[in-house]
Amino acid sequence: MAKISAPTSRKEAEALDSDDPLGHARSAFALPEGVIYLDGHSLGPATHAALKRVKEAAETEWADGLIRSWNDAGWIDLPATVGSRIAGLIGAAADEVMVCDSVSVNLFKLTVAALKLAETKTIIVEGSEFPTDQYVAESVAETCGAGLKRVGEDEGAAALAQTSAVLIKSVVNYRTARIADMTEHEEAAKKSGGVVIWDLCHAAGVIDLDLTATGAWLATGCTYKFLNGGPGAPAYVFVRGDLAGKLASPIAGWMGHSQPFAFDSKYSPKTGTARFAAGTPGILSLAALDGALGAFDGVNMRMAARKAKRLGDLVVARVMELGLEPISPVEGHLRGGHVSVRHEEAYAVVQALIADGVIADFRAPDAMRFGVSPLFVRYVDVWDAMDKLADVLKSGAWDRPEFKARAAVT
């Protein structure tokens, strides 16, 4: 087993926080008192700037500016300008990223478009993928009369090497947090004539992504996890610059038109990734996201990823001391920004922790997930959370009906 380097006392954790070059980033966040928030991989917390920006968008730009704000407040440009800010965090060129729609809708658009590039009209998806990725693969296959090939966990690259198909693949798996080797996948695709569509949901904002260097063609991701854009904030599309002109979005909405306000009858797409926009953008949600991204200004993503790895190492070390089995890789360089741990009563344990002020989350059937967002989680937060986890397990505090009763959203 790999040796894990992690603080062995609260004092050591405190010392790491004192020396943390990212320590200042936490002040951007509007975190409530008395809560240790280890769920930034599910819903990032609000920043002061995001709250200010959404208030401004609603109370000034909308209420006072009214329709004029489409021009005067730059609303019409937000999908592109916010996209360019995200581009900087994922190693893409500024004009290769467009904010629009949800991940489900964007996966649909990209998969239909990618089927025209791939020689074999088949979609490959792993059974361990986030469900929406699997569902969309299924419905694109149905809609376009394409094939659907379901493979096992981490078998996508091998399947792609054998077939010039379209693979939908998460860079960081939602359940295990395992990081996929993007270069290996892209090489397999280039050899076979296939295409990879990357799902960046659990990766952007917490690992040091470089879409250009890894040769990525197509990607989408949400913005409400490590990017802290707010609940259900809009997603984004990445298309490699020299490829966009060859692709068509199957959902040709007016915002993807080269001249939306010419009111032409015929569709004529914008150049570049912008052609993947569809309907009118949701400005209030976009404004929150715009404000939220300011928390990354001046943050070196390599440094952020390193901190997430070290915070995760501390989770791994402590849960293993408790005799628990990590679902996530023990080796930090293989793991994204959360640590998944198996427990038969994972749901109840997480509820007991939440009642005790530590917010983690649960994924069916048996995973507790602890998110280690490097911009606001401190080493002492993880230390204290793991103390509380030890208490909950030792005391059996989780073994109560109110912690076992499942809520609508788990």
Added chain:
Amino acid sequence: MAKISAPTSRKEAEALDSDDPLGHARSAFALPEGVIYLDGHSLGPATHAALKRVKEAAETEWADGLIRSWNDAGWIDLPATVGSRIAGLIGAAADEVMVCDSVSVNLFKLTVAALKLAETKTIIVEGSEFPTDQYVAESVAETCGAGLKRVGEDEGAAALAQTSAVLIKSVVNYRTARIADMTEHEEAAKKSGGVVIWDLCHAAGVIDLDLTATGAWLATGCTYKFLNGGPGAPAYVFVRGDLAGKLASPIAGWMGHSQPFAFDSKYSPKTGTARFAAGTPGILSLAALDGALGAFDGVNMRMAARKAKRLGDLVVARVMELGLEPISPVEGHLRGGHVSVRHEEAYAVVQALIADGVIADFRAPDAMRFGVSPLFVRYVDVWDAMDKLADVLKSGAWDRPEFKARAAVT
């Protein structure tokens, strides 16, 4: 020519406002001082409740409640609960309407689904339709290998009577404001075995829609016009209750799954219209919409539609006095909530009006549109706006370079 009954002096307009049974509704709106807002058909103004609700969603539910708010603040139910509020305004059953995505995306989903119902795999669209409707028709045809039949203005019903195809049709045309006869269209569809998909964008919240009574099967609409949901607020889908179970959304996102948090690999849709949801809903935008809909509480839609007609009659009467030609029907019962008027220099005239405190809008190539939202526009507002229009035209104040230079959004 039809005789138009409208006030002939400001005093008469004032008297109508004094007697207006909807006069109280205006107090719900956070309108800026010194502006006459005749653009609610493009972007409805903010209500105090919408601003309060979005602030609460951001600052309390998100910032303090964090991930817990998916359950505790009822976020997960918002697409359905807000949908049920809209249902009440369009004559649908509460569970027949789901808030999700944009109109472009929803038109795509409904059109693909409708092609399975129609005997002839062809989409009919009128050349006078809002562009996104035409573009989506084009891209669905391309994606599904269906036919595309473009017909002239108001020729959809006749085409549908001859072909068991799918017609995309606006209830109120964006340019002319002409109201389509829904019953006539539905009868044509039922006779031929075709299907109508209604675009309610310029109709919901301003005419007295009754989707059930008119026999409508499928519809979508935006919420940022007469429903005042905020810039780019999410759209909604209507599917007749007994039909939903037979239809599949081509974009099978996890929010349309019967058990999204079971994390099953296989897609199993929700019953009813809810299966047309796709990705994670944008909560901040949904919260604003939820707040905004309160302005309709206790409003009789028949009464609201009647007021819109009378306000529109006043616009028509005044512009005809000025020698201008209405593009919209002169007969109020054929006209929705805006009045479109032809002018060769429509863009510049509208800009000059805006500079003078009257916000109307322009649609290429030559239309000025004056929106008459019955919940906040007063008869004196229309009277004063028409006085200003007369001034702008008489003085030639519009004939300046700064009014002719086109902005990005027109």
